[in-house]
Amino acid sequence: MKINDIYEGKQGEKLFLLGNEAVVRGALEAGISFAxxxxxxxxxxxxNILIKIARKSGLYFEFSVNEKVALEVSAAAAxxxxxxxxxxxxxxxxxxxxxxxxxxYTGVRGGMIILSADDPSMHSSQxxxxxxxxxxxxxxxxxxxxxxxxxxxxxxxxxxxxxxYNIPVMIRTTTRVSHMRGVVQLGPIKSGKKExxxxxxxxxxNIAPAFARKLxxxxxxxxxxxxxxxxxxxxxxxxxxxxxxxxxIVSSGVSFNYALDVINELSLPVNILKLGLSYPFxxxxxxxxxxxxxxxxxxxEVEPVLEKEMLSLLGQEGWQKRVxxxxxxxLPRIYEYNPDxxxxxxxxxxxxxxxxxxxxxxxKDIKPPLRPPVLCPGCPHRSxxxxxxxxxxxxxxxKENIIYSNDIGCYTLAMQPPYNMADYCICMGSSIGVASxxxxxxxxxxxxxxxxxxxxxxGIPPLINAVHQKANIMVVILDNQITAMxxxxxxxxxxxxxxxEEVPAISIEELTRATGVGYVxxxxxxxxxxxxxVFKEGLQYEGVSVIISRSPCIMLKKAETEKLTYQVNQERxxxxxxxxxxxxxxxxxxxxxxxxxxxxLLCTQCGYCIQVCPQKAIEVKK
Amino acid sequence: MSxxxxxxxxxxxxxxxxxxxxxxIIGEAAMAQGLNVVxxxxxxxxxxxxxxxxxxxxxxxxxxxxxxxxxxxxxxxxPSELLRATRVIRKDTHIIANCSTIVPFTVSLGISxxxxxxxxxxxxxxxxxxxxxxxxxxxxxxxxxxxTANIVILGAAxxxxxxxxxxxxxxxxIKQNLPAHSIDMNIKALEMGYQExxxxxxxxxxxxxx
Numbered sequence: 001m002k003i004n005d006i007y008e009g010k011q012g013e014k015l016f017l018l019g020n021e022a023v024v025r026g027a028l029e030a031g032i033s034f035a036x037x038x039x040x041x042x043x044x045x046x047x048n049i050l051i052k053i054a055r056k057s058g059l060y061f062e063f064s065v066n067e068k069v070a071l072e073v074s075a076a077a078a079x080x081x082x083x084x085x086x087x088x089x090x091x092x093x094x095x096x097x098x099x100x101x102x103x104x105y106t107g108v109r110g111g112m113i114i115l116s117a118d119d120p121s122m123h124s125s126q127x128x129x130x131x132x133x134x135x136x137x138x139x140x141x142x143x144x145x146x147x148x149x150x151x152x153x154x155x156x157x158x159x160x161x162x163x164x165y166n167i168p169v170m171i172r173t174t175t176r177v178s179h180m181r182g183v184v185q186l187g188p189i190k191s192g193k194k195e196x197x198x199x200x201x202x203x204x205x206n207i208a209p210a211f212a213r214k215l216x217x218x219x220x221x222x223x224x225x226x227x228x229x230x231x232x233x234x235x236x237x238x239x240x241x242x243x244x245x246x247x248x249i250v251s252s253g254v255s256f257n258y259a260l261d262v263i264n265e266l267s268l269p270v271n272i273l274k275l276g277l278s279y280p281f282x283x284x285x286x287x288x289x290x291x292x293x294x295x296x297x298x299x300x301e302v303e304p305v306l307e308k309e310m311l312s313l314l315g316q317e318g319w320q321k322r323v324x325x326x327x328x329x330x331l332p333r334i335y336e337y338n339p340d341x342x343x344x345x346x347x348x349x350x351x352x353x354x355x356x357x358x359x360x361x362x363x364k365d366i367k368p369p370l371r372p373p374v375l376c377p378g379c380p381h382r383s384x385x386x387x388x389x390x391x392x393x394x395x396x397x398x399k400e401n402i403i404y405s406n407d408i409g410c411y412t413l414a415m416q417p418p419y420n421m422a423d424y425c426i427c428m429g430s431s432i433g434v435a436s437x438x439x440x441x442x443x444x445x446x447x448x449x450x451x452x453x454x455x456x457x458x459g460i461p462p463l464i465n466a467v468h469q470k471a472n473i474m475v476v477i478l479d480n481q482i483t484a485m486x487x488x489x490x491x492x493x494x495x496x497x498x499x500x501e502e503v504p505a506i507s508i509e510e511l512t513r514a515t516g517v518g519y520v521x522x523x524x525x526x527x528x529x530x531x532x533x534v535f536k537e538g539l540q541y542e543g544v545s546v547i548i549s550r551s552p553c554i555m556l557k558k559a560e561t562e563k564l565t566y567q568v569n570q571e572r573x574x575x576x577x578x579x580x581x582x583x584x585x586x587x588x589x590x591x592x593x594x595x596x597x598x599x600x601l602l603c604t605q606c607g608y609c610i611q612v613c614p615q616k617a618i619e620v621k622k
Numbered sequence: 623m624s625x626x627x628x629x630x631x632x633x634x635x636x637x638x639x640x641x642x643x644x645x646x647i648i649g650e651a652a653m654a655q656g657l658n659v660v661x662x663x664x665x666x667x668x669x670x671x672x673x674x675x676x677x678x679x680x681x682x683x684x685x686x687x688x689x690x691x692x693x694x695x696x697x698x699x700x701p702s703e704l705l706r707a708t709r710v711i712r713k714d715t716h717i718i719a720n721c722s723t724i725v726p727f728t729v730s731l732g733i734s735x736x737x738x739x740x741x742x743x744x745x746x747x748x749x750x751x752x753x754x755x756x757x758x759x760x761x762x763x764x765x766x767x768x769x770t771a772n773i774v775i776l777g778a779a780x781x782x783x784x785x786x787x788x789x790x791x792x793x794x795x796i797k798q799n800l801p802a803h804s805i806d807m808n809i810k811a812l813e814m815g816y817q818e819x820x821x822x823x824x825x826x827x828x829x830x831x832x
Binding site for chain 1: 686689690734737799
């Protein structure tokens with residue numbers, strides 16, 4: 001399949017789509033004309049595809065500076081009557097939470113979808129928060145697709161619900177749905193409105209207390225009506241009805257797949273209710289489903305959300321039924337499920353004997369090598385962090401007296417040995433706020449490491465704070481001129497937008513100087529010795545120093561690099577292993593005889609290692 | 623428990639080896655053949671040189687995640703990664719392991735060891751009926767470029783009994799999924815991998831371990 005097929009595919013055609021690809025088709029079929037995001041796994045591919053087809057399809061799309069702005073621009077578009085779509089990873093919604101809570105109150109005019117890509121088991125995230133709870137906090141309905149076909153279809157359904165009640169709708173996915181590929185049957189593309197018009201209505205879009213009190217009332221009424229909609233919604237359906245069975249499952253999202261697969265394979269006599277529109281909880285539908293059951297199993301990820309709704313319903317009705325789920329220990333309280341976990345739980349509840357299964361083979365005494373993610377060969381960040389380390393060593397600052405306050409991006413990988421340069425790292429932009437706090441609370445020296453995109457996203461207010469509060473920190477902005485970790489999206493540091501159009505670039509150095517930072521330097525990490533000298537100055541500066549280490553991401557640079565080939569001169573190499581043990585580029589390796597070589601497949605000819613080698617043993621192959 | 627009416631493929635390798643692309647080619651070919659197919663892939667952090675797992679079920683399954691001891695076919699693009707795939711292996715799982723090793727930086731730092739691959743293979747061969755090795759990089763180079771190693775492995779996989787997707791469908795899918803300039807080379811790589819495993823004696827001939 002080619003990316004263009006997502007846009008050009010005809011009605012009725014079948015494509016093998018990733019959940020994140022299917023959602024883009026869904027946006028086109030739903031007549032969405034405005035989309036925004038800040039990239040984050042597991043939602044990143046949605047933006048990577050939109051950017052390629054947005055212009056052709058006439059849809060406005062932007063990589064916003066952060067999730068809060070992304071939500072605000074899409075909310076404004078929906079207030080102007082356009083259908084809008086904002087998407088982000090689950091923790092992105094924390095950044096956008098302030099705007100979310102109020103947008104639930106104001107409501108929308110054109111339909112608005114807020115997609116939250118949750119990450120149970122934390123494949124690439126700092127937590128596994130369940131944003132269905134965030135939706136409940138805001139008071140907006142939740143759709144939970146189980147596969148790529150539903151990812152597409154729920155976009156269309158979500159817009160219908162959103163416009164019926166003038167309320168934003170959350171589509172809540174998880175990694176295993178966003179990154180699941182399956183057969184998707186296409187529907188017709190519907191072109192969206194080209195231009196909106198904002199009709200003034202100050203008691204709605206101005207959230208002053210007097211107006212908010214009325215909006216709050218309206219919101220609760222909308223949710224009550226939505227519950228009634230949920231009782232007969234086509235996405236809430238009894239998938240299996242077995243008249244003489246007293247056991248039923250209520251399930252949503254990806255875990256529904258595991259439940260039905262196990263039930264079908266073992267022909268278990270169990271009823272299943274699948275909830276696609278899971279909030280507001282469709283109580284009448286659920287009551288009807290469970291009225292003749294004795295026990296109910298709730299299968300959901302990752303918090304016991306439906307389970308608590310079920311328990312509250314039973315309490316209110318005064319019904320005695322057994323509820324199995326996370327709260328009673330039938331299912332694991334944390335992390336994502338899989339078919340084995342559901343098999344275990346269902347056979348346990350139904351009291352079915354499990355045939356003894358033992359592993360065919362185990363290797364208890366041999367372990368696979370640790371293979372954590374690593375900075376790419378040729379990554380300029382490696383040179384930057386290596387230079388900071390050298391500067392700290394040259395100044396003889398003791399390890400315990402230097403704290404590395406790291407941030408979210410590729411450079412977070414500096415946490416690994418041999419660098420060990422992430423003592424504190426909690427969320428986007430935290431490196432500078434945390435550094436300020438540490439410099440006030442202790443006498444230790446603090447270094448902040450933050451990337452260009454993260455600096456724009458959430459690094460500017462804490463920098464202003466650090467200067468204003470007279471913190472004593474060194475801030476290193478690792479500017480590789482792209483949002484790299486999520487696959488290379490544009491950001492405000494480059495004069496080109498996502499569509500390849502010329503736009504004003506925002507100067508990091510001018511922003512920094514405007515905050516009143518006394519020491520601002522720009523370095524190129526390709527010159528290692530110079531970098532070490534500047535970092536030494538920055539570390540000794542009293543107050544806030546900012547060093548912008550600027551060199552493009554190697555993924556951008558690869559294509560234009562001249563094809564020099566480097567080699568290790570075996571006569572000059574003393575096998576001191578500084579290149580392996582301190583610089584640690586993955587393209588360098590040691591053979592069994594102890595000699596050091598370059599893997600030509602991995603080497604990007606960046607030339608950093610030439611400067612690292614004290615023997616000058618790494619040279620251009622002639 | 624295992625889904626008996628499905629053909630289940632577990633693929634494991636290292637970021638950059640093309641495991642996701644290979645699985646997508648198989649999946650799209652299966653769909654073109656009228657089969658139902660679901661696939662799971664891992665993105666994000668794992669792309670930076672970490673382990674990459676993709677799982678594929680062809681047949682009537684809703685979830686692509688493979689139950690324990692249930693893989694019909696296991697493709698290990700890097701041999702030490704076999705150790706991370708033991709959960710899905712049963713006696714009649716067909717295993718194709720690539721010879722070329724990728725030693726991570728943790729080994730040169732001395733914080734982890736690269737295992738003895740010969741020992742792994744010897745022990746595994748006593749437990750499973752169908753364990754085959756392939757020097758995919760060598761064949762790929764003969765096909766035109768080392769980058770086609772994943773397609774060489776795919777070619778070899780096509781010879782497996784019960785593999786539900788036809789070679790012609792795979793070739794068509796390669797044309798749809800890979801860059802135009804590399805199609806001929808990749809089809810050559812597929813054919814060479816296929817030839818390499820076309821007879822049992824070919825499969826079993828000793829591939830010297832690097």
